[in-house]
Amino acid sequence: MIRTVLGDVDRLGVTNSHDHLFFASKALPGQELDDVGAALVELQRFCRAGGRAVVQWTPYGLNRRLDALPDLSRRSGVSIVAATGFHQVQHYSADFVAESLPRLEELFVNDIRHHRAGLVKIAGGFHGLDAHAVRTMEAAAAAHHETGAPVSVHLELGTGALDVLDLLCGRLEMPPERVILGHLNRFPDVWAQRRAAEAGAWLALDGPSRANHATDWMMPTLLVDLADAGFAGQLLVGGDTTTAGARGMPGMAYLLKRLRPRLEAELAEQVFVVNPGRAFDAF
Incomplete structure (x- = not known):
């Protein structure tokens, strides 16, 4: 079963596997997503384009609006999978980090069991893992x-995938098929992508989201190349709209209106329907 904000379901349908309806970070002042009406419009546009589910990766403490998500799901007809988890340290106040880190495992499990969170979202660093990343990954694995x-x-910026897998699937003994690696398209290192795929992890290519993500135009080619290399069953696609400036430009519906037609029908069905149903099926 897949845990959505309205309860557990056995399928998602056409899915945006990484996005944000709500988001607020100390590191991004003035770029908050906190408009319920705008979120509803975005979901309705996605639904009209054929979308049936959105996975919101906004973690604990960054205004994920668990209170608003159930009503938005009902009104839009789009299933929403919500996250718990913890982002990089710069997104929070020092007091919040100090108060939260010792009890992350408890927070994550409570969100999953009592607040219908369907995944744990964490973060690595640039080409490596700092102490904060290691701590959050330990809690996520637990x-x-x-x-x-x-x-x-x-x-x-799409880096550090193999370091993440070494920790999560090595010392912390997570099965790789329960790990979803995001932003791989932002650092299109084919060698690293294929090593991550060979390890058994999910590869999430998410964009276009912001105008300054210069690798977005490569995403369709990366999808096809990875599929041709035998990894079609491990690919996920999302929009990752994270700021107010990005909302609606191009928006979640872009994935279905402009990206999906560039893929062969079989691959499109795989990355938008079949794979999300497997990646988020854990309960």
């Missing part, structure tokens, strides 16, 4: 082992 929830990872 929550996975207790609940079965998948763990999604923000890779900073």
Whole structure:
């Protein structure tokens, strides 16, 4: 079963596997997503384009608006998978970090069991893992082992995928098929992508989201090349609209209106329907 904000379901349908309806960070002042009406319009546009589910990766403490998500799902007809988890340290106040870090496992498990979170979102660093990243990954792996929830990872500028897998699937003994690596298209290192795929992890290519993500135009080619290399069953696609300036430009519907037609029908069905149903199926 897949845990949505309205309860567990056995399928998602056409899915945007990484996006944000709500988001607010100390590191991005003035770029908050906190407009329920705008979120509803975005979901309705996605639904009219054929979308049936959105996975919101906004973690604990960054205005994920768990209170608003159920009503938005009902009104739009789009299933929403919500996240728990913890982002990079710069997104929070020092007091919030100090108060939260010692009890992350408890927070994550509570969100999954009592607040219908369907995944744990954490983050790596640029080409490596700092102490904060290691701590959050330890907590995420513990929550996975207790609940079965998948763990999604923000890779900073698409880097550090193999370091993440070494920790999560090595010392922390997570099965790689429960790990979702995000932003791989932002650092299109084919060698690293294929090593991550060979390890058994999910590869999430998410964009276009912001105008300054210069690798967005490569995403369709990366999808096709990875599929041709035998990894079609491990690919996910999302929009990752994270700021107010990005909302609606091009918006979630872009994935279905402009990206999906560039893929062969079989691959499109795989990355938009079949794979999300497997990646987020853990309960």
